[in-house]
Amino acid sequence: MEILEQCIIEPIKGASFLYWAVVFLVFGCIVGSFLNVCIYRLPRGESIVKPPSHCPNCNWQIPWYFNIPIISYIWLKGKCHNCGKKISPRYVIVEFITGVFFLCSWLKYGNFNPYLAIVVAIFTAALIVASFIDFEHFIIPDEITIGGIVFGLVVSIVLPSLHQSSSWSSSLKQSVLGLILGTALIYIIVQAGKLIFGKLKVQISPDTKIVFTEEELILPDQIIPYCDIFSRKTDAIKIIAKRVELADRCFWQTQVVLTPEKLLIGKEEFPPDTISFMEIVADEITIPREAMGFGDVKFMAAIGAFTGWKGVVFTLCVSSIIGAIVGGLLIIAGLRERSSRLPYGPFISLAAIIWIFIGEEIVRIWLY
Ligand SMILES: [Zn+2]
Numbered sequence: 172m173e174i175l176e177q178c179i180i181e182p183i184k185g186a187s188f189l190y191w192a193v194v195f196l197v198f199g200c201i202v203g204s205f206l207n208v209c210i211y212r213l214p215r216g217e218s219i220v221k222p223p224s225h226c227p228n229c230n231w232q233i234p235w236y237f238n239i240p241i242i243s244y245i246w247l248k249g250k251c252h253n254c255g256k257k258i259s260p261r262y263v264i265v266e267f268i269t270g271v272f273f274l275c276s277w278l279k280y281g282n283f284n285p286y287l288a289i290v291v292a293i294f295t296a297a298l299i300v301a302s303f304i305d306f307e308h309f310i311i312p313d314e315i316t317i318g319g320i321v322f323g324l325v326v327s328i329v330l331p332s333l334h335q336s337s338s339w340s341s342s343l344k345q346s347v348l349g350l351i352l353g354t355a356l357i358y359i360i361v362q363a364g365k366l367i368f369g370k371l372k373v374q375i376s377p378d379t380k381i382v383f384t385e386e387e388l389i390l391p392d393q394i395i396p397y398c399d400i401f402s403r404k405t406d407a408i409k410i411i412a413k414r415v416e417l418a419d420r421c422f423w424q425t426q427v428v429l430t431p432e433k434l435l436i437g438k439e440e441f442p443p444d445t446i447s448f449m450e451i452v453a454d455e456i457t458i459p460r461e462a463m464g465f466g467d468v469k470f471m472a473a474i475g476a477f478t479g480w481k482g483v484v485f486t487l488c489v490s491s492i493i494g495a496i497v498g499g500l501l502i503i504a505g506l507r508e509r510s511s512r513l514p515y516g517p518f519i520s521l522a523a524i525i526w527i528f529i530g531e532e533i534v535r536i537w538l539y
Contacts, residue, residue, distance in 0.1 A: 191285075192277050195292065199273025200240035202296055203266035210265065210303045213312045214394075229254035240266040261303065269299055275528050287333060290326050291527055294477055297322075298520040301470060305516030309393045309464070316469035320350060323476025334479050345479040353475025353483040357468045373456050381410065381456060383429070383449040388458075399464035401431040409457040416450045427451060467515050474523050482526050485534065490515070490522035 205219075211227070212219050224233045231253035237243050244263040251258060272295035280288040301315045324346055326333055331342035375381075375390065382389040387396045388408070400406060408429045415422040415436055425437040434441045434449075475483040498513050525533070 188281065191281060192274060195277035195281075195288070196270050196274040199270035199292065200266045202273065202292075203269030203299075204238065204240045204262075206269055206296055206300050207262050207265050209300045210261075210307075213300070213314055214304050214308045214310060226251040226253060226256065226258075228256040240270075265299060265303065269296060272296075272299070272524065279528055284330075284332050286330055290330060290333065293322070294319075294527070295524060297473075298523055302517040302520040305466070305514040309514055310396060311466040311470050311516050313469070316466060316473050319473025320469070320476050323350070323473055326477070333477070346476045349475030349477070349479040349483050350472050351475070352480050353471035353473075353487075354468055356483065356487055357471040361465070361468060373458060375454065375456060377454050378413065378452055379454070381451045381453060383446075383451070385447050390456075395458070396465070397431075399466070400458055406430065410451055410453045411455055412451045412453045414452040417446060418448055464515075467519065470516060470519060474519065478523065478526060481534075482523065482530070485526045485530050486519060486522040488522075489525060490518040493521060494518040 208224065209219050211217075222232070224238055225231060226233065228251060231251065233252075237247065237252050241263055244258065244266075247258075249258050249260065249263075250256065273292045276292040276295060277288045280291055297315055297319055301311045304315075305311050324343070327342045327346035328339045331337060331339050334342045334345035336342045336345065373390070379391060387394050388400065400408060408427075410427045412425055412427050413423070415425060415427060422436050426435075428435040429443065432443070434443045434446055471483065471486070474486055478486070494513065494515060497518070501513075
């Protein structure tokens with residue numbers, strides 16, 4: 172801790188406030204570049220350390236001088252230098268907003284406590300990764316949710332000023348309270364959502380391949396973990412299948428029903444845990460529908476551990492307002508069907524970001 176004090180914190184206090192604002196901005200953009208790697212690789216189960224950055228199209232290993240955040244993207248006009256394939260603007264957007272959030276962390280907390288500025292910056296980085304992964308894959312990886320819970324608890328002990336308290340024990344109490352409240356509230360909403368929305372018939376194009384692995388259901392455009400589908404014994408996935416392929420046999424033109432306790436293929440019954448892999452070709456699938464998934468429950472728990480109970484209540488209220496407005500606008504604009512699923516993680520993240528930067532000001536205006 173003393174070395175950290177001498178090497179990082181003393182120089183931070185010594186140099187001018189503005190100088191460190193620039194450092195946070197630039198460093199944030201560099202971190203954003205790394206977050207892009209996490210966003211691409213975490214949901215695919217790939218290592219985030221090896222191999223070095225490469226073009227997803229031609230596999231060309233990108234040299235450091237073409238990997239400078241934002242600048243390289245503009246310099247190369249958003250294309251791979253080797254194969255000329257367009258690079259998703261997501262890369263430069265993530266680098267930019269990470270830089271901005273790091274800068275805001277310094278502007279808001281730097282004068283008060285440089286440690287806190289660093290910790291808040293890390294928290295915003297986690298929110299960015301969760302949002303972009305959820306937006307694309309409808310999942311939030313455990314690295315972020317479980318990792319975030321541990322991070323929130325540890326920081327609360329080490330840095331009580333996170334919860335504006337002076338002792339580690341009262342700070343930890345705040346953190347645990349936020350964690351429990353966050354979990355409970357979202358869990359209730361998930362369960363209520365299932366009761367209200369009931370089942371969802373997912374429209375899929377003819378002859379779509381549906382894959383069941385040990386942990387998740389894989390559709391062409393989304394991956395749904397079973398824990399998001401099954402919360403009651405009666406929850407069932409129903410498919411009219413053209414072809415069913417198990418590891419050792421095949422079925423044709425039959426109905427498939429999967430519940431947490433049994434797998435029915437036509438009239439044959441199997442215990443689900445004995446089937447490690449199943450591939451189905453079908454035109455239609457019915458799954459129990461939910462407004463949010465179990466990933467959102469863990470995500471909200473992590474946010475609670477970091478922001479305490481006030482942060483949780485604020486995040487929940489504001490995220491549902493933003494979610495309702497955005498969802499409504501998308502339906503009006505004809506970009507989304509009423510029954511289709513909207514990832515909730517990005518709304519939670521946005522609300523949490525608002526809370527840590529201007530939440531208390533907003534609450535003050537609301538209340539007085
Ligand atoms: Zn390429």
